[in-house]
Amino acid sequence: MSHSHRELELLDVLKRLGGSARNSDLAKALDVSEETVRRTVKTLSQTSDVERVRGGAYLAGTQNDPSFFRRISQRTDEKRLIASVVCDVVEDGMTLYLDVGSTTAYVAEDLRLRKNLTVVTNSIGVAQTLVSVNGNRVHLLGGEMQEDDRGTFGHDTYTQVQRFALDMAIFSLDAVSASKGFLYQSSVESQLSAAIAESADQVLIAFDHGKLGETAPYVGPAADSVDYVVTDRAPEEPFASAFAEWGIQTLIASRKN
Incomplete structure (x- = not known):
């Protein structure tokens, strides 16, 4: 399945941030609103490219649980x-x-x-x-x-x-x-x-x-x-x-x- 330019940008930022990030950090990196990030993450989760967690997302297949996400999203x-x-x-x-x-x-x-x-x-x-x-x-x-x-x-x-x-x-x-x-x-x-x-x-x-x-x-x-x-x-x-x-x-x- 092909991705939009915004979806590809979000996937690239997730990779550069180690595979996981908060929505606020993704919004800052992409210079868009958090609502735009949430919509994009939702679409990518439907294609199994990312997994959603409370307040953020992580790349699918990189971890079985969001423990790394929790660490990277703290402080x-x-x-x-x-x-x-x-x-x-x-x-x-x-x-x-x-x-x-x-x-x-x-x-x-x-x-x-x-x-x-x-x-x-x-x-x-x-x-x-x-x-x-x-x-x-x-x-x-x-x-x-x-x-x-x-x-x-x-x-x-x-x-x-x-x-x-x-x-x-x-x-x-x-x-x-x-x-x-x-x-x-x-x-x-x-x-x-x-x-x-x-x-x-x-x-x-x-x-x-x-x-x-x-x-x-x-x-x-x-x-x-x-x-x-x-x-x-x-x-x-x-x-x-x-x-x-x-x-x-x-x-x-x-x-x-």
């Missing part, structure tokens, strides 16, 4: 601010690693402003966002697909990423502990992030303030290997002291007055 304003600051840190021509996190999906969108990047990623969404943009070269790592994260993990993933001389690794995470460091719910994701952090020249971790004080069972990159954290609120104690002790530069993404 979207904060994630956009964080992404803008991360983009300021990145320079044209860098070789970067980006992971599968929902915050990283927003970072990838902003990195479309940079030129001649070499992007290494295990995220399908990140690869789709940055390929064929401003002279970028994108390498999607192999490995076993994790459906919920829309990314690859495992021995093959780690082996392939070792071929690259990374100027910077950009990670998201699930929780931050002032005593244990940067934490993940997935053991394979924590192992991959920790291994990549050891070889990258610089390590940046981006997260919204809601991750501070949360808990997760697996430790990711060693705290003293991290160069930057980018978040949307200035960390209070004990996190401010912990970041200072670990030698981490904290960058705050705040709204401009």
Whole structure:
């Protein structure tokens, strides 16, 4: 079945946003009303191209449940601010690693402003966002697909990423502990992030303030290997002291007055 120009545009934006988005974000990206987005999503759901959820949509076949959608649709304003600051840190021509996190999906969108990047990623969404943009070269790592994260993990993933001389690794995470460091719910994701952090020249971790004080069972990159954290609120104690002790530069993404 052929699609209208508007439907094709909406599908393209969903792909660039990692496969899912809120109606408000789709409306902003397409410069149309949310009602137009809702009508377009409804039509695409009837052709089984997208699935509708409350307040948004996600690409059909990318996930069996909308858990990734829930993550990417939480604190979207904060994630956009964080992404803008991360983009300021990145320079044209860098070789970067980006992971599968929902915050990283927003970072990838902003990195479309940079030129001649070499992007290494295990995220399908990140690869789709940055390929064929401003002279970028994108390498999607192999490995076993994790459906919920829309990314690859495992021995093959780690082996392939070792071929690259990374100027910077950009990670998201699930929780931050002032005593244990940067934490993940997935053991394979924590192992991959920790291994990549050891070889990258610089390590940046981006997260919204809601991750501070949360808990997760697996430790990711060693705290003293991290160069930057980018978040949307200035960390209070004990996190401010912990970041200072670990030698981490904290960058705050705040709204401009």
